[in-house]
Amino acid sequence: MPSVQLQSVSNFILKNVDLTIHDGEFLVVLGPNGSGKSTLLNTISGLIPYHGAVSFDGVRVDELPANERKVGYLFQHLALFPHLTVKDNIAYAMKIRKKYSRDHITTKTRHYLHTLNIEGLAHRYPRQLSGGEKQRVALARALSSDPEILLLDEPMSSLDLRTAKYLRLEFRSLQQRLGTTTVFVTHNLSEAVEIADRIAIFVDGELLQAGTADEVLFHPADERILSFIGKPNILDCDSFRIIENGLAMVTCGGLSVIVPHEGKPVKKIAIAPEHIHLSSTEPVGPSVNRFTGEVLGIHRSGSLTRTTIQVGDNQIVSEMPATLFDLMDLKKGSPVYAIFKLRWIRVLNGE
């Protein structure tokens, strides 16, 4: 699969973007609304005009129209053809090329129906499908044109959290199996961190940083990144002990925290304020990553409450919906339990 290079690409939103997407990479483009994420995809696919150069595997494709770029595009609103059944939607790209036999089209359509686990939906029309089913059909259709590059524009935005998570991981595993160079647009940091090989952060049409999740979280290149993703709590860790099952115990400012472990010593950990849960009473269940602390400050911002607490030697910030916070009757100086959600702790490894 080809790599994609953008050199000094500009248009009505993008500003001088230089970006390389490596062969077979899963790049997540992250940014607030109106930051140019979808415009980036439209530029790569050739749907909108731009200045600068876009190359696939070093070959410039600026003169190629969208229908010759071999790009699979999953649009935010999916745009399944309403007048075609699921199988006809999937077969569309093969039928219009007129170079495949009927048998070949039938076999390949069946293959994609099977791969995406939607065989039972073959004869339905899009209006008869649920949100999750539509996503699968749209992905099958995007893959059916044998794309060298796959572009996914906020494909999970209309799904409930559970379905979105399930499909996200399924997308990722399918992409790894096929090895297709993929650009996935989202405005959700957690989603990005979960599936990305690398994250590219766009704000106001500008590419602020492209790097691994750890690089973006621990070493944000720009203040605007912090204002978008929210400043995570970063704790320095001074000791490290492997426990089991891919877990390690680290000591950070007097706190013993269990973290995901990838075999290297842990230097720092990061956890976003929204992933620290507070409780005024002792929570039930195992006491993993549960700490006692004291409320230092409470700051309300719209429907959210940000609470600064002292835990061990660390000052950390928790963010939660004001309605939930109010139920706890916490005040400055109140004792509080803080729970770090294990799966959202990011680890910066050191040598």
Add this chain to the structure above:
Amino acid sequence: MKPLRRLSLVWSIVPVALFLLFWEIIARCCVDTRSLLPPFSTVILEFRDLMADGTLLHHFTKSLGRVLTGFATGSLAGILTGVILGWRQTVNRAFHPIISLLLPIPALGWLPIFMLWFGIGELLPIAIIFVCSFFPVLYNTITGIRSVDRDFINVAKTLGASESTILLSVLLPLALPNIFTGLRLESGMAWRVIIAAEMVAIPTGIGALMMKAESLIRVDIVIVCLMVLSIMCFCFERFFIYLEQKMTGRWF
């Protein structure tokens, strides 16, 4: 037949039957000059007589032929022109002012000019129906093509479709509901216009028969003609509803 459907059928038949009964009673009891409002039964008998001597069939086939020819050619021309104008923004921009000026002119407004151009003959009513069908179908086709969501076009492009493939496989099918709306409305309108044209300028057809009946103070024949007109408008509209349902009902 399901009970609910049977009930619905009864509900639609009962008011019609009551209306006819009311008409019959009023015409027989309360109206002095029966020739101005003949009873329903007299109208039916007159319908039978007109059918038996072939008068009604002769005039009806004349009107039907004109409507079918004018409507078919007008609609086809409207769809083809609408597709081109809807598809190509530059062509649309060039022709939009002319269409905007011609569209509001009622079909019968063209009658004096067409009488001078084509004379009193078969071409005149066909030309009137052509104009009556052309502009509304054209307008609906343009609207249908242009209202197709841009995302569908972009998806087709990224799947490898050329411009002409996009037109045939995406734009036209998705514009069908709009095109059918135009066809359905104008199919009824074509009958209304042909009757008016025949009343004014053509010696044959249902409209002409009505005018002859009016001069002889034969209200029963006038009512027979109106009933034929009403039934034909209804049948044409139902035909296009059926066709639309057949072609788009599964997905629209």
